[in-house]
Amino acid sequence: MTAHILVVDDDPVQRRVLKNAIERYGHAAHLAENGRIALEFLKRNSRQFNVIVLDLMMPELDGLGFLQAAAELGMDIPVIVQTGQGGIETVVQAMRAGAFDFVVKPVSPERIAASISNALKVDHREAKVRAVRKLKSATVGFGDIASASPDMLRVIDLAQRAAQSNIPVVLEGESGVGKEMIARAIQASGDRANKPFITVNCGAIPANLVESILFGHEKGAFTGATERHTGKFMEADGGTLFLDEIGDLPLEVQVKLLRAVQQGEIETVGAGKVQKVDVRLISATNKDLIEEVRAGRFREDLYYRLNVFPITIPALRRRKEDIPHLARIFTERFSAEQKLDQPLHVGAGAMALLTAYDWPGNIRQLENAVFRAVVLSQGTELTEADFPQIAAQIPDFQSDELLSTADIPEPEPDFTRHDIAVANAARQLRSELSSHLYSSPENIIVSTDDTGEVRKLADVEEELIRFALKFYRGQMSQVARKLGIGRSTLYRKLKDYGIDPDDPLKEAA
Template identity: 55%
Template sequence: MQSPIGKILIVDDDPIQRRLLQEAVKKFGHRSKVAENGAEAVAVMTGPEAADIDLIILDMVMPELDGIGVLTELRRRKIGTPVIVQTAHGGIDAVVTAMNAGAQDFVVKPVGAERLDVSIRNLLKVSALEGEITRFRKQASGTLTFDDIITRSPAMERVINLGRRAASSNIPILIEGESGVGKELIASAIQGSSERKSRPLVTVNCGAIPDNLVESILFGHEKGAFTGAVDKHVGKFQEAHGGTLFLDEVGELPSDVQVKLLRALQEGEIDPIGARRPVKVDFRLISATNRRLVDQVKEGVFREDLYYRLNVFPIWIPPLRDRLEDIPVLTRHFLTRFAAEEGKPQVSGIAPDALDLLQSYRWPGNIRQLENTVFRAVVLCDGPALTVDDFPQVAASVDKIVPSHSLPHAAPSEPVMRTDPLPEVRETTSVPAAATPAPAYTPPPPSPDAFRHAAPFGFMRSLDNEGHVRKLEAMEEELIRLAIDHYSGRMTEVAKRLGIGRSTLYRKLKDYGLDEGTPNGKEDAA
């Protein structure tokens, strides 16, 4: 049986027919919700549950509001969820009427299980591909909105709510989060939800530009300004005039360019290389980083005044391991897309144990890694559904698979210890603190399950699974692992940041069994 890959709304006034359809939908590997009449169906599709409904099976003949009435109301409200209409009367007139009203398929009662399964799978595939094409078009045209972001996570809903608020103004935004969490997607949604949505969104990866070309690429240059400047070049700031400039990995900017960026933000003008006078620019700035800018400020790598100019409205995107609810829906999304691209229409689902495997993995590369992993699995798959065997690299990295039904629906609160100073403004992306502390308040004891989940990005757990303080050795080992991962195995840098010598670091690696496969020569070759 395939894993649940869609939620289907069953609308029928006959309780026996509803039960039969529920059992069939469950057998096909999907979840279901029932509505006893047309009015109830419209209420579901216009309420908060609508975002979770992927398909509707709709009876044509019902008292009060019939199937045609429901279709008409859905079309009026511009709700594009695919609909399969079913009726006991399969005349050509009924089919034409239903299709003209907005139905995508038509089945006659009693419908065979195989016929219904094929119809559901085809419509879910088409819907997912249409959604993907729409997202690509919107992102290319700068009209992508937060409604186009695929998520089922409360943590991401908070991010989206912050993004919606930020989009209504020209406030500078700093998006923080690990590589691959979707920072550029959030930036695109902010642009597409703002008044500048019809204007350009110019993206610059600051970490991919050689230091000697950064200033020219960002601010432009005049003809003859330096050797090799045979033509005038318009910089990214001028390209973004009237629109939005997205500076990805802004922490990689050289110090001299940071000065010019600060002036552009303060004065609204830039100085192209070789230009006789400044050029006025109107732009909205969104910055992003996978590093902690506050640490770079303390190290003297990043200007403090620029940091506070960029960090006016911070948005932190949690890593994928802290929003496991998104893994099933993202997996289905990628599966549908790659099955179509690779010419494998028979691959239409994922086995339950394979989905449990994906939800048990920590995903250091986040959504980008999940996307590539599903791509590889689709290429390997020879059957109708992805199995554990199609994810050999993930399976080799997971010690124990946790069944998905035992996973929490939202990230639990747990005592954590932050490994870096937290900027005061960061609280806007987390649960707001109380305006006035209550000294007499005694927090309730956490549930036993609260200690069994990974801490958020940038934090370390201070308590073990039983709620006791963790041993120093365990925390030291975790901190060393984190540092090696954070600094990409550059051991000189790891030792420097941990405040210990390299020989001490290698001794600890050996003590904790971390020395096998450690790229201890990487920093010397860099």
């Protein structure tokens, strides 16, 4: 179906580039050189346009002004904003103003096409049917992976190529980035689509049971009272075996796995016989396997057998473009699961908040946060107040107003009011600190001592850690992340300097 896309940009070269990209994918492009002209187009016939691609920096009426004016006119056309500034502050402003998605210039034709495609899918009635239908099927294809970031589109392209053969694949990335979903899409797109897909979390199995679970075991083979347990390799015979967290596999089991990979043979524990298996192996890890090899925790020969086609999946904080799409999909799915009368929407303020957060738990954490918000929501759309735990962890997030606990009924879980109180306290503290951060001598970390000499590095570091603890109210994960160190390193430094995290300004006795 041909869609009508309104391009709003003051740069004639950029307008031409976008027009060519839009028409390449079968859509019709309409051009406006600034926000004022675009508004006139919309006033005359807003129903003509399906999507708006909007530049933020323009004369006469800039992108943010256009978004505000469009909202006042009651227009709900999805708007994709373009920004030449990659800063998250600009993105958050646009999302709060009601933008559907954002792209950073220079934007490729593939990237803008993906964003337009996602915008055209905004039909909550179809989404509800889609979500319910998805609940009844475990099959995941590449079309089910919502992404608009260039890095993730590259991942999908590599995975699609891998799906055309039986080449061993290693999926690398932090926990929660979607490694299993990519693995399932590879299986569903290859010639083993209708065969078993068996998953094994190598890090969740007791070391003494790993071999039996993978290869099976047999008791009483020589007494006649035989008891057999089928291993995961045999369960996956003809299909795909997904070994998650393979870096946690014990060394002694790695030897048998190497034989299975090299020769397609496994030996059942206690049986004393070899069996042939036909298994497509996809592995996943959140560790650096080559470092594990150097440390002697992972066999080098197995590493080179498995790591034939590595695919690195970026963390969600590295592809913030995907957050709006994922948030909408999760909201639609959970609205359907909860059998709500009408699907919830993600409000502009909530979308800005979700986009601003770094999501250390990646997609899994975002999914859980949206699930909780949908279950506890009292309105027709999700707002910042539905994500108090997230708001409390972003001290520099500027909300239009403090969250309100008024008119909130007593919830069944006993943490909702507490979460909102924490969020308010964090924002108040942020406001107090930021108001005198650069004017109060006590919040300035000086470089020289009373004699005019450069201070010791350790003294400056201690002072910075104390300030960070005060600024982030003792939230250790946030402090470590902002200081650019690991939590274990932070705890060690607290001990070295005698800092009490509950009272960071108290000097050691």
